Every structure is written in C-alpha cells, then in structure tokens.
Amino acid sequence: MTGHGIRVAACDVERTVGGRTVLRGVSLVAEAGEVSAIAGGSGSGKTTLLDTLAGIRPPSAGEVRHDGGRPDARGLGYVPQDDILHRALPLAHSLRYAAALRAPADEGPADAVDRTLAALGLTACAGRRVGTLSGGERKRASIAVELLTRPRVLFLDEPTSGLDPAAAAELMSLLHELARAGTTVVLTTHAPADLARCDRVAFLAPDGRPAYVGDPRAMCAHFGVATEADVYAAVASRGASVDAGREPELQLEPELGALEPELERNAGPGGTSGPAAESVPGSERAAETRPAGPKPAAVRGPGPARGAGADHPLRQWSILARRDLELITRDRLTAAMLIGSPLVIVAMFAMLFRPGAFDPLAPSPSGAAMILFWIAFGGFFFGLTYGLLQICVELPIVRRERLSVLRIGPYLAAKFTVLLPILVLADVVLLAVLRGMNRLPAASWSVYGSLLVTLLLASAAALALGLLTSAAVTEVGQATLMLPLLCFPQVLFSGAFVPVPRMPTIGYTLSYAMTNRWAFEALGSDLDLSGRWAHSRSPLGPPLLASYGDSFDHSPLLGWAVLAGCAALFVAATCAVLARRCPRAGW
Numbered sequence: 001m002t003g004h005g006i007r008v009a010a011c012d013v014e015r016t017v018g019g020r021t022v023l024r025g026v027s028l029v030a031e032a033g034e035v036s037a038i039a040g041g042s043g044s045g046k047t048t049l050l051d052t053l054a055g056i057r058p059p060s061a062g063e064v065r066h067d068g069g070r071p072d073a074r075g076l077g078y079v080p081q082d083d084i085l086h087r088a089l090p091l092a093h094s095l096r097y098a099a100a101l102r103a104p105a106d107e108g109p110a111d112a113v114d115r116t117l118a119a120l121g122l123t124a125c126a127g128r129r130v131g132t133l134s135g136g137e138r139k140r141a142s143i144a145v146e147l148l149t150r151p152r153v154l155f156l157d158e159p160t161s162g163l164d165p166a167a168a169a170e171l172m173s174l175l176h177e178l179a180r181a182g183t184t185v186v187l188t189t190h191a192p193a194d195l196a197r198c199d200r201v202a203f204l205a206p207d208g209r210p211a212y213v214g215d216p217r218a219m220c221a222h223f224g225v226a227t228e229a230d231v232y233a234a235v236a237s238r239g240a241s242v243d244a245g246r247e248p249e250l251q252l253e254p255e256l257g258a259l260e261p262e263l264e265r266n267a268g269p270g271g272t273s274g275p276a277a278e279s280v281p282g283s284e285r286a287a288e289t290r291p292a293g294p295k296p297a298a299v300r301g302p303g304p305a306r307g308a309g310a311d312h313p314l315r316q317w318s319i320l321a322r323r324d325l326e327l328i329t330r331d332r333l334t335a336a337m338l339i340g341s342p343l344v345i346v347a348m349f350a351m352l353f354r355p356g357a358f359d360p361l362a363p364s365p366s367g368a369a370m371i372l373f374w375i376a377f378g379g380f381f382f383g384l385t386y387g388l389l390q391i392c393v394e395l396p397i398v399r400r401e402r403l404s405v406l407r408i409g410p411y412l413a414a415k416f417t418v419l420l421p422i423l424v425l426a427d428v429v430l431l432a433v434l435r436g437m438n439r440l441p442a443a444s445w446s447v448y449g450s451l452l453v454t455l456l457l458a459s460a461a462a463l464a465l466g467l468l469t470s471a472a473v474t475e476v477g478q479a480t481l482m483l484p485l486l487c488f489p490q491v492l493f494s495g496a497f498v499p500v501p502r503m504p505t506i507g508y509t510l511s512y513a514m515t516n517r518w519a520f521e522a523l524g525s526d527l528d529l530s531g532r533w534a535h536s537r538s539p540l541g542p543p544l545l546a547s548y549g550d551s552f553d554h555s556p557l558l559g560w561a562v563l564a565g566c567a568a569l570f571v572a573a574t575c576a577v578l579a580r581r582c583p584r585a586g587w
C-alpha cells in the first residue's frame, strides 16, 4: 500500500534567516513510499530545509508543494530533534494525552496508543516513565506520537543522532516499514550510514546549495570517492563551487523537469497523489540496502488526521489541564517545590516579624508596613516561581503540538486552572498563619476577604508574568536567571523601602509598572494603615504618614483593577510570544 503518502516537491527554494541566505536553489522531490534524506555538514541548512518542506516556515523564494498544493497541517507528522513527550509521565499516559489532543478520527485514544506502541515495539515500555527510556526508545516514542494520527508524510530531524549503529539501523528499518505502508518519509541526517539506507538523498553544500540530489548509490561515484563519509569532505572542499543548476554532472533528477507545470497547476490541499506516487521507484532500492535488523510490528497505512472536535477549545483545555495536573503530581520535586516553598516562606515570615505590630496600644508602624510589603511580595513570588518554568521546559512539545492542533488560549487556561488553586491555598495559608500568630491585626471577614483578593490578584499577575518569561526565554537556565531580575525592581520600586512620594521622577514613574506597588498599597488601604499611623501612640506614626503621603488612601479597587489589567496584559503578551515562537504548519 503506497497510494496515501503525500508527494513533497520543492522547486528552486531559497530561504533567508536573519538576513542570511541559508538555502539557495534547492529543488527535490520526496515520493510516497520512499525514505528521502537531507544530508550535509553542520550548519548547511538541513533543518531549515526540512522545516520549509514541512510547511513550518515558508520559503523566501521558490515553491514547496504537497501533492501539488500548499503544505497543510493535516496529515503531517513532524519529529523534531528534541523529545516531544514529557519525561515525568509514563509512556502510555503521555501518548494517551497526545492521542486525545489529536483525536484520531477512526479509533479511540487508547486503541491508537496500543496500536502505535505495538507498531514501534514499545509495548513493554508502556508503563515506564519516558525519562527512564533509552535514547533509541525515546526516539521511537517520539515517532509513536506522530503515528497516532497515521500521517501521510513524516518529517524527522536527525532521528538517528545519539543512537548506536545497531539502534540507528533498526530505526531506519522502521522508517522503511512506514514508507512501505504508505507514508512519505523525509529525514535529516549527519550519519553516512543512513544515506545508503535511503531511497533518495539531497546533499547540501556549506552555502546551502544542493551539491547532489538523487540516488544514494550513485553519490560516491558522482563525487569520485569511496564511501559516503568521504562525500562530506568532497562537498566541503568543493561546496562553494557546486551549483546543481549549472554543472551538468549535478543536474537534478529527471522528474523535477515536470515539477514546474505541476506547481503552476497549484492544486488545493485536498489534491491526490500525483502519478509518481503510484509507482514507487525507490522502494526496491531501499529494500536492497535496508539493514537486517529486527522487524517492527506491521504499521497500517495513513488514515484521516483528526476527528471532529479535536481542536475544540474546551476539549483541549480539559485534556491539557489533566496533563498538567498529572505532571505536577508525578514529578515529586515539582510538587514539593510548589507546596513546600510557600510553607517555608510563611515560616520565615513568622520567625522574622514580632507579634503585635498593629496593636493600637503599642504599635510598630514601620513593622506594620514591612509586614504588608512582605505579604504582597510573598504573593508575587509564589506566582512568579510557579509560572517561570512552566513553558520553557516543554517548549519543544508545545511547538510540535502547535504545528497541527494546539490552541494557545486553552493551553494557557489549563496552566491557570491547575496552578491558581495551589496559589489560593498558599495565599490563604500565608494570611491565616500570620493572623493566627498575631502578625496581622484582628479584623472583619470582609477585610480579610479583601486582603485575600488583593493577594490572589498579585499572585495571578505574577503567574502571568512568569508564564510570559517562560515563553520568551530560549533555555531553562535563562528562566532561572530571570528570577532575581524580575524580583529586584518589584522590591525596590514598590514604595515600601523608599516611599513613592520620596522617589525621584524616574523611580516614581517606574513604580507605576510594579504590580507589587499596587498590591502593597491595596493591602495598606484594606488595613487602613494611614488611619492607624495618624492616630498612632507611637511617635513614628506621623513621620511615616508624612513620608508615605496618600499611598494607602485610595480604594483597594484601584489596586485590583491595575493587578487584573497587568495579568491580562501579560497573558496577551504570552499568547503573542507563543504564536511567534510556535507557528502553525502550512501557509
């Protein structure tokens, strides 16, 4: 069965990244039923070409067509270099979430998972955490994710990197099985041994031009070298002078001549396989060179990509929220940090502050201000730390899911759904413990309700800021480095240590952008700090009031509105960052 794969064709593709032309004049065809490889030295543009062929990034010039039409996310499988499964989850669970999210049209998620686990020889690993799988098993697991929807074309970025020769040969054998079952397979590789196992090769020169496109068996003779490994050196030395369009010996395969009329026809995404997809010239060649590794279980041909309603926002939100919850509960360290860090901070506050700072008979006006500041900062810190690592640790997974199915709104809503209740708990504990230990004054339920709303909004805004940062950084390490950078201004410009009226103009202006300032002032307003200082028995009350001015005189509603506005702004910015960093496939 070979008729369902997509014919991928590129004609004179050029791609410019960051002002630099990375690909030039690349033309090739990847047929259904074949395994096509993109090879070349480091930085020659393999991944860029793969992304362009997959429809993830449009070419700057030239054309890419899938079955004569524009690339479309439907029927697309894409396995990036990074793992696309959560390491903390058991393999079967991780696949089940992926299956539920992608919703294969013709079978339930559990059936789809069983089928792909069996097809990839991973059934015995179903209950193991993904993080405990070997590199080869994890690579197959990533492919399993893509096979859940029986893609018509499967793109893989360096699937054999990091694998030992036997595991690499086994994986290539598996890819041939997939190709024989009807999927078009296109991969990038560094490994010379992979090239002999493919049906077609496009070898890129260092300047991004195609140095060779065609049958891998003819490649060594073409370059006048003995082995595939020698081709790298030959291309590196001749690369700059190689021009497939000009040098007769580097002409592209004959069928590319027929490509331009096909591109002009510009068939729609629903187009069927072209004539070349019916006859599969490369499959026999592949059979000759395929390694005699263990045969994977049979893989059925490609099917419909997704069931109806797969991308319904509510459905996605529910699946993602369950996955986030399981991730937290499975990862003991994360769970311990989420629950434990607020408890440790509350305990430190209890040890730091003396009781009775708000006592009308023997008050400590500066102590009261510090207690309110640190409560506000505690709410901010909880939210920020909860959000900071949420997205960056799973960005490759989000990027992959976003290609075809994931919506950003439900994704972020799921994060809030799971994390906000824990933040509520942390904020309630903070207020309850400090009140129970007489660090906060006796007051009505409505006053404490208002304090809690202020604290929650401060935490929610900080959570949104943490998520924004997490979406924007390129590495996990950067996210942790951002923690002090985000906290310092919130401490310095909150108006607690240097009252806002005493700041120079620039500091005064900056303080408006600090969520902590609004939370601190709203808490002070809730507990009538100005009134307490004005009528304080302590001689420090009136001078403090003079310094802080009207900081606590406005209604907490103003602080709530600013905090809610900041949270909304940060969420909108996170959506924009994710949309830019995780594009949809197809254009």
Ligand SMILES: Nc1ncnc2c1ncn2[C@@H]1O[C@H](COP(=O)(O)OP(=O)(O)OP(=O)(O)O)[C@@H](O)[C@H]1O
Binding pocket: 017, 018, 022, 040, 041, 042, 043, 044, 045, 046, 047, 048, 049, 190
């Ligand atoms: N976002 C980007 N901004 C600037 N330059 C980029 C960007 N992405 C890729 N490049 C550059 O484009 C060139 C091709 O990158 P690409 O990742 O496609 O190469 P590659 O052949 O896959 O490399 P490797 O084998 O090392 O993974 C490299 O020089 C790289 O530095």
